[in-house]
Amino acid sequence: xxTVNLPRSLLALFPGVTKRHEVAPGTVASVxxxxxxxxxxxxxxxxxxxxxxxxxxxxxxxxxxxDLETPVGATSVVHVxxxxxxxxx
Amino acid sequence: MTTRTMLLVGTPKGAxxxxxxxxxxxxxxxxxxxxxxxIHDIIVDPTSGAILAAGGSPWYGPxxxxxxxxxxxxxxxxxxxxxxxxxxxxxxxxxxxxxxxxAVLAGVEPAGLFxxxxxxxxxxxxxxxxxxxxxSTWQPGAGGLILHTIVPHPTDLDRTWVGxxxxxxxxxxxxxTTWLPRNSGVRADFNPEPNPVTGQxxxxxxxxxxxxxxxxxxxxxxxxRTDDGGEHWAEITLGLPSQFGFPLVTDPRDPDTAWVxxxxxxxxxxxxxxxxxxxxxxxxxxxxxxxxxxxxxQENAYLSVLREAxxxxxxxxxxxxxxxxxxxxxQSVDAGVSWDLVTADLPAIWSVESVVLDS
Numbered sequence: 478x479x480t481v482n483l484p485r486s487l488l489a490l491f492p493g494v495t496k497r498h499e500v501a502p503g504t505v506a507s508v509x510x511x512x513x514x515x516x517x518x519x520x521x522x523x524x525x526x527x528x529x530x531x532x533x534x535x536x537x538x539x540x541x542x543x544d545l546e547t548p549v550g551a552t553s554v555v556h557v558x559x560x561x562x563x564x565x566x
Numbered sequence: 567m568t569t570r571t572m573l574l575v576g577t578p579k580g581a582x583x584x585x586x587x588x589x590x591x592x593x594x595x596x597x598x599x600x601x602x603x604x605i606h607d608i609i610v611d612p613t614s615g616a617i618l619a620a621g622g623s624p625w626y627g628p629x630x631x632x633x634x635x636x637x638x639x640x641x642x643x644x645x646x647x648x649x650x651x652x653x654x655x656x657x658x659x660x661x662x663x664x665x666x667x668x669a670v671l672a673g674v675e676p677a678g679l680f681x682x683x684x685x686x687x688x689x690x691x692x693x694x695x696x697x698x699x700x701x702s703t704w705q706p707g708a709g710g711l712i713l714h715t716i717v718p719h720p721t722d723l724d725r726t727w728v729g730x731x732x733x734x735x736x737x738x739x740x741x742x743t744t745w746l747p748r749n750s751g752v753r754a755d756f757n758p759e760p761n762p763v764t765g766q767x768x769x770x771x772x773x774x775x776x777x778x779x780x781x782x783x784x785x786x787x788x789x790x791r792t793d794d795g796g797e798h799w800a801e802i803t804l805g806l807p808s809q810f811g812f813p814l815v816t817d818p819r820d821p822d823t824a825w826v827x828x829x830x831x832x833x834x835x836x837x838x839x840x841x842x843x844x845x846x847x848x849x850x851x852x853x854x855x856x857x858x859x860x861x862x863x864q865e866n867a868y869l870s871v872l873r874e875a876x877x878x879x880x881x882x883x884x885x886x887x888x889x890x891x892x893x894x895x896x897q898s899v900d901a902g903v904s905w906d907l908v909t910a911d912l913p914a915i916w917s918v919e920s921v922v923l924d925s
Contacts, residue, residue, distance in 0.1 A: 486625065489601045490642060521644045522626040525655040533625045559625045 481508055481555040491516050505536050506545040508555060523557065533560040567924050571879060573887055573908070574617060575895065576605035576917035581619045583637040584908065590885050590899045593908055600631045600640055606660045607874055607917045611685060613668040618686050620672060622658025630659055630672060630686045646689035647672070647680055649696070661874070663716035667723050673713030677704060677730045679742070692742040695728065700747065700764045707732035707767055714873055715770055719778050727781065727796060729768040735783070737796050748796030753787040770814045770873045774821035782824045782852070784814040789826060791852050802852025807839040813876035817884060822851045825878070825886055825902050827871045836870050843867040845888065847902045861905035862896065869894070874917035881922055889915025
């Protein structure tokens, strides 16, 4: 199984949800879809119309930046990381 | 019966809830809520008593938060808040209102209207507004292409007015299928054509109590009143120190009374005239205006108040509350005659809602 690590600011929106999840391999898109099944609403927080990843959401697969089509292997580790941005407010 | 009062405050660093009793003098502050998301508008759904907060995160997109326990816990949803997979992404939810049928309406950026019949859990696009023939000409104002004001008719389910910055006011009379521009008589001084059909920069408008055909409007270019549902507007700026300001609220019982907060001008810093803080009110439908600065700082007060950041309650005398862009929350419990500082150190205040609860 693949491993997905979710960021703290995302977990805060879903009380009780843990940081680390085991999911079936596939693509970043399929991983997010699977997580949305157990965490309803998560997909909408990470993806926007397109669908594409939201502009300030970064996904790394085995340490490399990815997009929705990036393959996720059976032993892959996926990190979802909000971009370091802000400063205007 | 016990009366409690709440002030709901939206900021770029989350929502805050202040609670008091009917005296409105001793406020307890809780927050920030909604996980620190930028919150543009907060209301109480009168049907359920739930608090609904509208906002959008730079990282996680738009959402409407809902609390059934006065802010202790929150859920959030954006299900259906989309123009479609191939369309422009919605950045944030700017405004909320509840219609006479209990449906929740949400205005978003880029400008559009959504409707929820389950208290904000799922949303459906009111596509008629986006299909309005002038849509291709809509251009964003300084705050973006935002639908910031929603005024449902109090009894006629088919009628709703909305306001879009730098675009103007529209009304539907068929439940949202078609929308009519309602800007006749409103100036657009920044436009080569000063009296266009659309393109007026509405900042805020509100209906008069018991007279739904009468609306008061604070525009970029003056203050106006209509007595025919927006088909014609008459300017009522005379007597105010400036034509420019953002918020406007109307009295809950007296259709002749409204409050505005003039700022010194769109190109002059956008603070209160002469750096002397004041709220202005009319009791005669805008024929004359009364200044009130009692209790407010009268010098060196470079204060701004944004479009959603003034509210009134329903008590007698009516309470008026406004929040500044520098985080001060001011309240009057005598209908805007005198003012007291509620709290001074909030983030920039984007919205204020005043709620009275009887239990």
